[in-house]
Amino acid sequence: MNGGLTLDGIKxxxxxxxxxxxxxxxxxxxxxxxxxxxEVVYAALELRAEWVSDSNSSISLSMEKYLAEWLNLNYKHYSNLPIPKTILTVNQKRAVEAIYKVTQKLLSSKKIQDVYLYRGFSWSHRPSWVKKGLQEGDTITIDEQRTLSSWSFSRGIAEGFVRDNNFGFVVKALMPIERIFAIIDITMESESVCISHEEAEEFEVILIIGGDEDE
Incomplete structure (x- = not known):
């Protein structure tokens, strides 16, 4: 979509x-x-709630894997490829498709081209792949390592996931709407579930804590 809106934040x-x-x-x-x-609508509601509750549960992993198959993407989940123990029902599979379709329909109807989203990353110590001296305004290359990932429309919420650890940062991404699988607001966390790019991407660092932490 050319000439569409670019949105940012809770507004x-x-x-x-x-x-x-x-x-x-x-x-x-x-x-x-x-x-x-x-039955499909109810299944969609349950799948959305399950992702918010535990994105690594068997049901969430099964949803992630089925979405990758349906969109002809390489399914990935960190360094391993866990085999989901839950086999989705026909209604659940239909619900996964419906979640993506109605999300895309909603965003397209609003003439939206892309949105700015935020995500917090944090660890007890700086990972070896993160360079020392990382500063706000830098760009950092991140490999999502899984098919679906959670982002927020709220910078403040993303920062909340960083401040409880010794080292971390918040990145800002301009996400095209085609990569937004679902928007979920069950717990008022303004969550956007996004389909990861097939390759590592660069994101802008907009907040950092513990920048001098050793590995």
Whole structure:
């Protein structure tokens, strides 16, 4: 889409959701699945809630793996490829497809081209692949290592995932809408579940703590 809108922050999220937040937004997203059966809509709601609760659960991993297959992507999950123990039902598979379709339909209807999203990374000590002297404004190359990853429309929420550890940083990414699998606001965390690029990418560092920590 050429000439579409670029959104940033909570104001951008509220433009997308028509000012609906929390359970009201979830109800709104379910209403967009009016072409689906009640069983599929309910399955979609459960899958979205499961991802927020535990993105590494068997069900979440099965959803991630099925989405990769459906979109003809290489399924990846960190350095290992765990075999999900849960086999998705027909309705659950249909729900995975519906989640992506209604998300894309919503974003396209709002004439949105891309959005700025935020993500916090943190560790007890600086990983060896992160250079010493990292500064705000630098760009850093990150390999997501899994098919789906969680980002936030809120910089403040992303910073919250960093401050509890000795070393970490928040990155800002300009994400094209085609890579947004779902927008979830069940816990008011303004979460965007994004489809990772097939190759490592560069992101802008906008906050850093513990920059002088040794490995």
């Amino acid at each position: 951008g999220l509220l433009y997308i959701t028509n000012d609906n937040v929390g359970e009201y937004f979830e109800d709104y997203m379910c209403s967009l699945m009016y072409e689906e059966s009640d």
